[in-house]
Amino acid sequence: MSEFLSQIVQLIFSGLTIGSIYALIAIGFVITYNITGILNFAQGEFAMLGALITISLVSAGLPKILAIVLAIGIVFLVGSMFERFAIYPARNSTVVTLIIITIAVSIALRGIALLIWGTEPKSLAPFTSGDPLSILGAVIQPQSLWAISVTIVSLILMYVFFEKSYMGKAVTACVVNRQAARLMGIRPERMSLIAISISAALGAVGGIIIAPISGATYSMGLMLGMKAFIAAVIGGISNAPAAIAGAMIIGLLESFTEGLWTSGYKDAVSFGVLILVLFVMPNGILSKVSGKRV
Amino acid sequence: MNNSLLSQVYSRSVKGILLFTLILMLVPAFVSSSYFISVLILVGLYTLISTGMNMLMGFAGQISLGHAAFYGVGAYSSAYVTVKLGMPSIVGILVGVLLTAIIAFIVGIPTLKLTGHYLALATLGIGMIAFTFFKQWKDITGGLNGFFGIPALNLFGIEFDSEVKFYYLVWLIALLGILLTRNVVQSRVGRAFRAIHSSEIAANSIGVNIQKYKLQVFILSAVYASIAGSIYAHYVSFINPMLFESKMSIDFLIMSVIGGSGSIWGGLIGSAVFIILGEVLKDVIPMVMHTQSSDEFQIVFFGVMLVVLLIYMPEGLAPAFVKLRNKAFNWLKLSRRRSRGAADSMENP
Numbered sequence: 001m002s003e004f005l006s007q008i009v010q011l012i013f014s015g016l017t018i019g020s021i022y023a024l025i026a027i028g029f030v031i032t033y034n035i036t037g038i039l040n041f042a043q044g045e046f047a048m049l050g051a052l053i054t055i056s057l058v059s060a061g062l063p064k065i066l067a068i069v070l071a072i073g074i075v076f077l078v079g080s081m082f083e084r085f086a087i088y089p090a091r092n093s094t095v096v097t098l099i100i101i102t103i104a105v106s107i108a109l110r111g112i113a114l115l116i117w118g119t120e121p122k123s124l125a126p127f128t129s130g131d132p133l134s135i136l137g138a139v140i141q142p143q144s145l146w147a148i149s150v151t152i153v154s155l156i157l158m159y160v161f162f163e164k165s166y167m168g169k170a171v172t173a174c175v176v177n178r179q180a181a182r183l184m185g186i187r188p189e190r191m192s193l194i195a196i197s198i199s200a201a202l203g204a205v206g207g208i209i210i211a212p213i214s215g216a217t218y219s220m221g222l223m224l225g226m227k228a229f230i231a232a233v234i235g236g237i238s239n240a241p242a243a244i245a246g247a248m249i250i251g252l253l254e255s256f257t258e259g260l261w262t263s264g265y266k267d268a269v270s271f272g273v274l275i276l277v278l279f280v281m282p283n284g285i286l287s288k289v290s291g292k293r294v
Numbered sequence: 295m296n297n298s299l300l301s302q303v304y305s306r307s308v309k310g311i312l313l314f315t316l317i318l319m320l321v322p323a324f325v326s327s328s329y330f331i332s333v334l335i336l337v338g339l340y341t342l343i344s345t346g347m348n349m350l351m352g353f354a355g356q357i358s359l360g361h362a363a364f365y366g367v368g369a370y371s372s373a374y375v376t377v378k379l380g381m382p383s384i385v386g387i388l389v390g391v392l393l394t395a396i397i398a399f400i401v402g403i404p405t406l407k408l409t410g411h412y413l414a415l416a417t418l419g420i421g422m423i424a425f426t427f428f429k430q431w432k433d434i435t436g437g438l439n440g441f442f443g444i445p446a447l448n449l450f451g452i453e454f455d456s457e458v459k460f461y462y463l464v465w466l467i468a469l470l471g472i473l474l475t476r477n478v479v480q481s482r483v484g485r486a487f488r489a490i491h492s493s494e495i496a497a498n499s500i501g502v503n504i505q506k507y508k509l510q511v512f513i514l515s516a517v518y519a520s521i522a523g524s525i526y527a528h529y530v531s532f533i534n535p536m537l538f539e540s541k542m543s544i545d546f547l548i549m550s551v552i553g554g555s556g557s558i559w560g561g562l563i564g565s566a567v568f569i570i571l572g573e574v575l576k577d578v579i580p581m582v583m584h585t586q587s588s589d590e591f592q593i594v595f596f597g598v599m600l601v602v603l604l605i606y607m608p609e610g611l612a613p614a615f616v617k618l619r620n621k622a623f624n625w626l627k628l629s630r631r632r633s634r635g636a637a638d639s640m641e642n643p
Binding site for chain 1: 415416418420544
């Protein structure tokens with residue numbers, strides 16, 4: 001019985017770890033979607049870039065903190081270039097065209113990563129060395145705690161930015177009512193640039209914290225992006241806290257499927273849940289509970 | 295008046311199709327390279343699929359990121375029926391078609407209620423789930439090891455055992471697919487598709503049964519993919535799940551968008567450009583870049599090309615081809631008139 005309990009605790013922890021990484025990427029989706037109306041299929045690629053750039057900088061001899069900050073900055077710039085060169089010129093296109101554009105960008109980014117880093121998986125040392133913790137008989141890696149706490153801190157920072165700072169409020173204003181924001185002298189085009197760049201940086205953070213846990217490859221973005229997507233849609237695409245809850249649900253679901261059943265059907269389960277949610281509650285399962293109407 | 299207008303439209307595209315068929319028929323007579331023929335076979339198969347995708351996306355306005363699933367169902371049905379059950383290949387193809395139609399029907403009813411982003415996501419999910427089943431259902435699909443020894447296609451007593459025979463079969467089917475698509479989109483049903491494309495609410499309010507039409511076009515396009523999958527399985531004789539990954543669905547999407555998803559010939563143009571450009575890049579890149587990584591560069595190239603194309607030519611390449619053709623026709627007419635004019639002036643100095 002206690003063995004079973006410790007296994008459950010173990011699974012909960014790994015679920016929350018992966019869930020918090022999905023949450024970081026999912027928040028990026030939510031921000032981008034609400035400001036530009038685009039579901040950005042390239043979001044997972046930002047996580048991949050963040051992880052691989054950090055690994056390269058660290059192996060080039062930079063201190064880890066500096067490497068991480070630099071990598072986030074670089075991905076932030078990649079995000080702004082993506083907005084300027086791919087999204088902005090096509091902002092008046094149809095939804096289908098915009099979807100395909102973001103898919104195309106994700107293909108291009110993956111290809112560039114493949115050119116630079118090759119197919120070999122790269123690994124990053126954990127942020128801190130230390131023995132695994134033991135909680136209720138379960139073995140918890142320190143990196144898991146890092147992942148969860150970094151996510152919490154990032155999300156608090158996001159909250160402060162959007163609710164307290166002037167620029168954050170301007171971005172939020174665009175989410176609430178684009179036309180009204182424009183009338184108040186806010187330029188939605190500029191806010192779209194800021195939003196997508198921030199989403200990219202958030203994705204990079206997610207990629208960097210997962211790198212010591214599962215390694216990093218050029219192709220990691222696709223699945224990460226898809227899962228975060230599912231999380232965002234399950235939570236309700238217009239609502240950030242719900243997206244975080246969705247991410248945790250997906251993380252737990254995956255870790256329990258893997259731990260108690262088989263890893264082979266892990267992805268199918270997530271996508272099955274997505275399809276089920278889309279059919280039954282297209283606004284997300286938490287939309288009624290915490291739906292914000294302004 | 296109306297009748298003559300219609301006949302104009304029809305005769306024009308019939309001429310085009312006849313001319314194209316003639317050129318296609320003659321290709322193997324002049325080209326003996328089996329590499330070239332095999333590339334063209336692939337173009338033909340993908341033409342069939344992307345023509346179906348065009349009908350779905352360009353005319354009815356519904357996106358699908360999961361067509362590799364149907365492609366895979368066709369391929370595995372043919373493989374299973376011919377290898378494990380020992381039945382003729384036509385049965386395999388028909389089983390694939392039937393199975394695909396049933397799956398597309400069941401999946402389509404709830405999925406097609408969604409629009410835009412959600413539809414894209416749901417179809418992507420379907421593709422991912424199908425891929426998982428292809429990998430995991432080892433008794434039927436052979437799992438990751440794949441399915442070996444699929445026999446050559448045998449239809450109505452003809453054994454398609456050579457590349458050239460296969461070439462003719464594939465293009466015959468691809469052209470039939472294009473013809474069927476052309477007839478569908480130029481009919482009343484096609485007008486309903488376009489109405490749904492521009493506004494589902496408006497289409498619904500004037501009495502178009504949007505659910506029915508969306509489901510029909512989804513199933514039809516899935517069946518196109520299934521037939522292509524069956525033929526592909528017989529052509530390569532070995533299949534594995536990696537061939538039916540989501541990447542393949544995205545490739546189909548790229549092909550139909552490059553070609554122009556609102557055009558009957560878009561699928562063909564897109565597939566030809568995608569495959570042939572891919573092959574050319576494979577040869578050219580190592581010469582220019584001095585690297586081994588031609589595949590990687592190819593991916594980057596297609597990604598960037600797609601972005602640029604969508605921003606500057608959202609209609610795809612087909613309109614450019616039409617312009618080119620019209621220019622050529624005008625030039626022909628003009629030169630004919632000129633020579634006639636010259637002849638006239640010779641007679642009456």
